[in-house]
Amino acid sequence: MSRSTQTVPGQFSLVLHTHLPWLAHHGRWPVGEEWLYQSWAASYLPLMRVLRTLAAENRRGLVTLGMTPVVAAQLDDPYCLDGMHRWLANWQLRALEAATMHTATGAAAGTASTPEALRRFGIREYAEAEQALDDFAARWRHGASPLLRELIDCGAVELLGGPLAHPFQPLLNPRLREFALREGLADAGARLGHTPTGIWAPECAYAPGMERDYAAAGIGHFMVDGPSLHGDTALGRPVAGTDVVAFGRDLKVSYRVWSPKSGYPGNAAYRDFHTFDHLTGLKPARVTGRGVDSEAKAPYDPDRADRVIDTHVADFVELVRDRLVSESRRIGRPAHVVAAFDTELFGHWWYEGPIWLERLLRALPEAGIRIGTLNDALGGGFVGAGVDLPPSSWGSGKDWQVWAGPKVADLVALNTEVVDTALGCVDKALSQTGAAPTRDPVADQILRETLLTVSSDWPFMVSKDSAADYARYRAHLHAHATREIADALAGGHREAAVRLAANWNRADGLFGALDARRLPR
Numbered sequence: 001m002s003r004s005t006q007t008v009p010g011q012f013s014l015v016l017h018t019h020l021p022w023l024a025h026h027g028r029w030p031v032g033e034e035w036l037y038q039s040w041a042a043s044y045l046p047l048m049r050v051l052r053t054l055a056a057e058n059r060r061g062l063v064t065l066g067m068t069p070v071v072a073a074q075l076d077d078p079y080c081l082d083g084m085h086r087w088l089a090n091w092q093l094r095a096l097e098a099a100t101m102h103t104a105t106g107a108a109a110g111t112a113s114t115p116e117a118l119r120r121f122g123i124r125e126y127a128e129a130e131q132a133l134d135d136f137a138a139r140w141r142h143g144a145s146p147l148l149r150e151l152i153d154c155g156a157v158e159l160l161g162g163p164l165a166h167p168f169q170p171l172l173n174p175r176l177r178e179f180a181l182r183e184g185l186a187d188a189g190a191r192l193g194h195t196p197t198g199i200w201a202p203e204c205a206y207a208p209g210m211e212r213d214y215a216a217a218g219i220g221h222f223m224v225d226g227p228s229l230h231g232d233t234a235l236g237r238p239v240a241g242t243d244v245v246a247f248g249r250d251l252k253v254s255y256r257v258w259s260p261k262s263g264y265p266g267n268a269a270y271r272d273f274h275t276f277d278h279l280t281g282l283k284p285a286r287v288t289g290r291g292v293d294s295e296a297k298a299p300y301d302p303d304r305a306d307r308v309i310d311t312h313v314a315d316f317v318e319l320v321r322d323r324l325v326s327e328s329r330r331i332g333r334p335a336h337v338v339a340a341f342d343t344e345l346f347g348h349w350w351y352e353g354p355i356w357l358e359r360l361l362r363a364l365p366e367a368g369i370r371i372g373t374l375n376d377a378l379g380g381g382f383v384g385a386g387v388d389l390p391p392s393s394w395g396s397g398k399d400w401q402v403w404a405g406p407k408v409a410d411l412v413a414l415n416t417e418v419v420d421t422a423l424g425c426v427d428k429a430l431s432q433t434g435a436a437p438t439r440d441p442v443a444d445q446i447l448r449e450t451l452l453t454v455s456s457d458w459p460f461m462v463s464k465d466s467a468a469d470y471a472r473y474r475a476h477l478h479a480h481a482t483r484e485i486a487d488a489l490a491g492g493h494r495e496a497a498v499r500l501a502a503n504w505n506r507a508d509g510l511f512g513a514l515d516a517r518r519l520p521r
Contacts, residue, residue: 007368010324010334011377014361015223015249017066017200018044018343019166021457022073024080025507026474031467036074037087043347044075045132045140046354048147054361055156061372062361065343066160066200066223067148069187070455073510076143076191088136092129094280098122110298112285113277117299121284124302145191152194158373160223161188161196164511165451168403170207170391171412172454173419175520180451181217183514190513198222198374202456203403204249204394211239211246221245221374223340225394234327234335235384236377245383247374249340249394256319258345265350266290269308271300273349283351309352313359317367324369336382338374395460408459411475415454418479422450425486426516442494443516445501446485448508453478481508 023036054062074080099122101115111117139147151157163169163180164187172180181199189195198221199214206224214222224246226233233248257263265273268287275285275294285297286305320337327335346353364371372380395402404412426443453475461471481504488497 008321008324008370009328011336011370011372011380011382012320012324012364013064013247013336013338013372013374013377014062014357015064015066015160015200015247015338015340015374016047016343016346017068017160017223017340018071019066019068019162019202020071020074020344021455021474022070022165022452022508022510024074024077024083024510026477027470031470033080033083034087036080037084039344039348040075040084041088041091041132042351043344043354044144045135046347047343047357048139048144048151049135050354050358050361051151051156052147054358055151055154059361059365060155061158061376062156064158064160064198064373064375065148065151066162067188068162068166068200068202069164069184069511070166072144072188072191076145077510081141081143084140085133085136088129088133092126092133094282095122095125095129098277098280098282098284099126108296111295112275112297112299113295114299118277118280118282118284121282121300122280125282149192149194152192158198158375159188159192159194159196160198160200160374161185162199162202164514165455166202166457167451167454168203168205168400168456168459169201169210170205170400171404171415173423174213175423176419176447176450176454178213178217179447179519181213181219183511183518185217185219187511187513203460204228204392205400205403205456206246206389206392208240208389208391211242211244214244215242219244221247221378223247223249223338224389224392225249225398226251227398228389228392229387233338234331235382236336236374237384237387239386240388241386245378246387246389247336247338247377250323250337253319253323253337254339254341256316257339258341258350264312264356265345265353267308267312269301269304271305271351272297273351305352306355309356309359313356313363316360317363317369320364320369321367331384334382336377396463402463403456403459405463407463411459411462411472414475414479418450418453418482421486422446422482423519425489426519427521429489430517430519439515439517441505442485442489442497442501444514445505445508446482446489447516447519448511448514449478449481449485449504451511452508453482478508 023033098118101118152159163184169177200223204225226248229248233250236245236247239246268289272285272287275297277284286300288297323337429443458471458475462468485500
């Protein structure tokens with residue numbers, strides 16, 4: 001039997017984390033709804049197409065898919081669905097503009113922005129936009145939830161949930177942390193008919209004791225980054241004497257695709273994410289080479305990129321094979337290898353990523369490698385001895401510095417103040433109504449705005465200096481909303497508080513089932 005067809009010990013799991021902050025009604029360009037629609041068109045549409053295709057071939061246990069409640073809310077939201085349809089139509093118009101270009105652009109010969117290069121690119125882009133529009137109109141007009149539910153029902157995908165609005169849990173008041181987690185799991189159950197038993201904790205952040213919160217909420221497994229397990233990720237590990245299992249991301253395998261310094265998307269043949277044609281807003285260039293100026297980058301050649309995709313599929317299959325064999329030998333039993341990434345890497349950041357994924361998910365079983373979900377790993381016994389985890393995350397330094405360091409000390413203080421204000425106000429409001437037989441829209445909106453204030457996205461963007469001004473604006477905007485409603489209520493102006501809550505809800509009406517009465521007292 002050849003090496004390429006020998007059965008390999010153990011199991012490989014691909015885990016994807018799908019997350020964006022709440023962007024609807026909060027700006028369009030360069031940061032805002034454009035971010036949502038680009039990710040939707042480039043990542044979510046093709047990824048779902050890939051998973052539907054493979055599921056139709058009776059392939060099961062393909063991926064473990066983390067879907068945060070805030071993304072699920074946007075992909076089901078009528079306003080966002082309408083905006084996405086318009087965005088796709090605009091994309092097609094921009095492609096048509098490129099395909100019919102006749103005027104000189106002043107670009108150097110042989111570069112991606114010459115009229116002839118743009119025409120060729122525009123023709124192909126137009127066809128791609130047309131496919132996306134057809135797909136969206138036929139399958140997505142009722143949102144993402146029906147599509148996801150089909151994949152979960154048939155066993156092609158395991159769903160990972162998460163807390164509402166993606167807070168950095170270790171720094172969050174325990175009452176609000178419990179509330180956000182339970183409401184997030186309930187949100188997934190209502191949308192998809194499946195309440196997750198596993199989660200991708202926001203930022204893979206962990207603090208000792210959180211495993212007990214997970215157990216109480218019905219969570220049996222969660223993701224951490226490899227260094228949290230001191231690099232020993234060959235098996236899931238029960239945490240701190242509980243039955244809750246931590247699965248660690250294998251950095252040796254994951255970083256082959258995407259790392260802080262290298263990875264497949266940087267290949268010279270792949271489409272360049274950063275280079276735009278400023279007239280049409282399209283991305284017609286290939287990476288070309290390190291240090292090559294945007295104006296000098298060569299035209300994108302899909303045939304050339306296609307050949308490299310096959311090379312990178314073969315390389316990754318070989319890496320997974322070698323890792324499973326070596327880790328199984330090291331621990332003396334079949335090992336488990338987990339590669340984990342942001343979903344948005346595949347398509348949005350790395351244009352060829354969805355094609356690579358489809359070919360990979362076919363190639364791995366052909367090479368004798370068992371693929372399965374994290375639930376499959378639990379069922380298959382890929383669990384080792386218990387472990388105590390350190391405070392950790394998957395951010396820079398693998399600690400909490402990105403969300404708690406000096407650069408974001410003001411946001412940490414803001415979050416503490418807003419949470420204290422919100423909890424005190426909600427407690428008072430609910431105590432005034434006795435048993436609270438009906439929902440209180442004021443208390444609900446206070447908690448909704450508070451959760452948006454403490455989203456982990458804002459300190460991340462500030463620490464990484466990625467649209468930091470927008471991130472600070474959003475954090476302070478939601479903090480202001482919380483204070484404004486709470487101040488009116490505390491001042492005895494109930495009617496004003498109701499009016500303010502309704503006005504803010506027009507922009508921030510996500511999580512419609514959020515019920516402040518379920519806040520732990």
